[in-house]
Amino acid sequence: MNIDSHLGGNGERGDTRPILIVPYMWIGDFVRNHTVVRVLKERWPNRPVDLLTTTLCAPLVDYMPGVRAGIVWDLPRSRLAPRRQFGLAKLLRERNYGTALVLPRTWKAAIAPTLAGIPERVGWVGEFRFGLINRWRWGESKLPRFIDENAALAQPDGAPLPPEWPVPQLRVPPEEIARWRQANGLSAGAAVALAPGSVGVSKRWTWYPEAARLLVERGLEVWVVGGPAEKGLAQEIVTAGGPGVRDLTGNDLRNGVLAMAAAGVAISNDSGLMHIAAALGTPTMGIFGPTSPYLWAPLNGLAATVVQNKSVLSCQPCQSTVCKMNDHRCMRDIAAEEVVAIAQRVLGEAAARATT
Numbered sequence: 001m002n003i004d005s006h007l008g009g010n011g012e013r014g015d016t017r018p019i020l021i022v023p024y025m026w027i028g029d030f031v032r033n034h035t036v037v038r039v040l041k042e043r044w045p046n047r048p049v050d051l052l053t054t055t056l057c058a059p060l061v062d063y064m065p066g067v068r069a070g071i072v073w074d075l076p077r078s079r080l081a082p083r084r085q086f087g088l089a090k091l092l093r094e095r096n097y098g099t100a101l102v103l104p105r106t107w108k109a110a111i112a113p114t115l116a117g118i119p120e121r122v123g124w125v126g127e128f129r130f131g132l133i134n135r136w137r138w139g140e141s142k143l144p145r146f147i148d149e150n151a152a153l154a155q156p157d158g159a160p161l162p163p164e165w166p167v168p169q170l171r172v173p174p175e176e177i178a179r180w181r182q183a184n185g186l187s188a189g190a191a192v193a194l195a196p197g198s199v200g201v202s203k204r205w206t207w208y209p210e211a212a213r214l215l216v217e218r219g220l221e222v223w224v225v226g227g228p229a230e231k232g233l234a235q236e237i238v239t240a241g242g243p244g245v246r247d248l249t250g251n252d253l254r255n256g257v258l259a260m261a262a263a264g265v266a267i268s269n270d271s272g273l274m275h276i277a278a279a280l281g282t283p284t285m286g287i288f289g290p291t292s293p294y295l296w297a298p299l300n301g302l303a304a305t306v307v308q309n310k311s312v313l314s315c316q317p318c319q320s321t322v323c324k325m326n327d328h329r330c331m332r333d334i335a336a337e338e339v340v341a342i343a344q345r346v347l348g349e350a351a352a353r354a355t356t
Helices: 027-043 082-094 108-115 146-152 174-183 208-217 228-244 253-262 272-280 326-332 336-355
Strands: 019-022 049-053 069-072 099-102 120-124 135-137 191-195 221-224 245-247 265-269 284-287 304-306
Touching: 019 027, 019 108, 027 049, 027 146, 027 272, 069 082, 082 108, 099 108, 108 120, 174 253, 191 208, 191 253, 191 272, 208 221, 208 228, 208 336, 221 228, 228 245, 253 272, 265 272, 265 336, 272 284, 284 336, 304 336
Parallel strands: 019 049, 019 099, 049 069, 099 120, 120 135, 191 221, 191 265, 221 245, 265 284, 284 304
Antiparallel strands: none
């Protein structure tokens, strides 16, 4: 993909002014932002790219090639918070950005870049943002996927979508992984990382505890990875799997990144940790029920896409966060034995590649 046009009237290829990306702040979406970074860096190798980030997502920036800095600033989701907006605008103004890509369609996302006087503010038409966005884009509804909507903003206006977008990348130094293993008292063997959480209970696979027990019986080390909201699930899994299962859930997303980087295979619901594992290059199994793999699977590709195939469910995919019919069969009908067998195959394939 060779892109050398400009966003508006000032974006010459020789421009060196930094670019700010105002992204969606869900973890999986934040990982997808790296595709936008890569498109921009291909267009303008000499323009630094920064990401606005929340405290939660900030550790991801450290592992994203091509990102100069993360601008850590937490804004409340449910209210305007004018003082916070003005404080962010002051910080942005000091950095002399030439362009801001405002990926969310909300008017609130465009306030600080406007107050900061960033001359080019690119975004989709939405929420009466006239005066806030000054490089309008039209036709978002015609784009098939969320990643297309975001990455298209990094292209010249009207440019056709490429056959493939550059995939997100997260790179963790091996020595950092080794220190993390040692600090947590973990062996150097290939472990299976389980990510049982998700935004929305309908996306959570039912049989993680049973799968952990079967994996341990086969001599595999199992790690449960997630945030504080997954502590209860982690305890259920540890109870079922016994001493061979470690609860690695916690408050720091960096811990989750390192766990996924160190794992031999990751088994995940459709969640942010699935995107993290795939972007790291860890063989990743994504379990899908109410959501579509075409729309929401990582661009990096999955080692295995797991969906139930016992029956045809008229409600699947429903895209709903809560199951309202068919007793969650889109997830309940995926057996633990099936997932464990796939995990063993994926581990075997990874071991074979490592020896060739």
